[in-house]
Amino acid sequence: MSMFRTSSYIADINRIFQTLRISPTRGPLPVHHFRPFVTSIRKMASDSSDGETHHDGASTEQPSSSSSKPHRSRPTHFLCLPLHGQHYPTLPQSYLPFKSAIKQFTIDETSQDASEESSMPADAIRYFNTLHLTLGVMSLTTPEKLQQAISTLESLDVSQFLSSDGLQNDDEKKLNISLKGLESMDNSRKGVEKCAILIIPPTDAPSDGGSTGGNRLYTFASALRQHFINEGIMTPENRPLKLHATVVNTVYSKKKKGSKDKKSKNSRGGGRRGNKERITFDATDVVERYKDHVWAEKLEIDRVQICNMGADKGEEVVGEDGTVEVVGNGYRVAGSRLIWP
Structure with missing residues (x-):
């Protein structure tokens, strides 16, 4: 707001107050005495809200907190290293x-007493065919963006990012990993006691030559x-x-009827996903049981x-040994x- 306009508005306001001050006994003043005052106030409010502009055209108005944050589109795809082996004609x-x-883990943990406060929701356990290491997420909301991502990957010499220093033959150059232990995604004490996600950390596996090749x-x-x-x-x-x-x-879990009123640890919300309360459970015991468990060695x-985001549901099939296996599930x-x- 310019100094000239500010002085003009102040003069109008002072003139009204002078009229009020010298006429204390005249009773109610006509409405037209107040019109300049109201007009001045409105102009001052309007000008102050517009934000000043420098000579270079840049506004000095501070953006709102919501507009200052960059908009993030909802992820549609993710880049990953698969761990399920579905891409092989025969599982190696x-x-x-x-x-x-993984199958035994599912059997053992879902056979626990469901009434226990620390019990893990059975529908929170992920199927073997969904397992992977996520490298990052992408928002590919148009066919053009999706094609760009696919073309970038399929034309890329991926091996350029994999160190082969000191590795002599093709077998040694393979990317082999081991999977050992079990952790809460939030590995603090509170995060374990109110756990929503359990993960297996990967490490480099020794090659045939006995070397890990560094943190490959x-x-x-x-x-x-x-x-x-x-x-x-x-x-x-x-x-x-964090691989x-x-x-x-537990984002895949459905809250049981009546659990809202119970104070069990596996029904308390540790956060929200949309309007859905996140289910948590006490993972102290299960983390302790599997802290040294070896899930896989030298997995290539x-x-x-x-x-694509969102795994297919799949179908349950009963095997010859009577066990039930889900097939056709996984990510597209x-x-x-x-x-x-």
């Missing part, structure tokens, strides 16, 4: 113990993620990459995939690239 030998371990897995995953961020395809995150295989996630990761693959073509 190294994957079989891992699949059996994390270096490879970080470099690959950064490449997609640099290409403007992946949404950058202000946090370091993990999610085996339990041979490709990178772009997958939009694009894939072998590490060593």
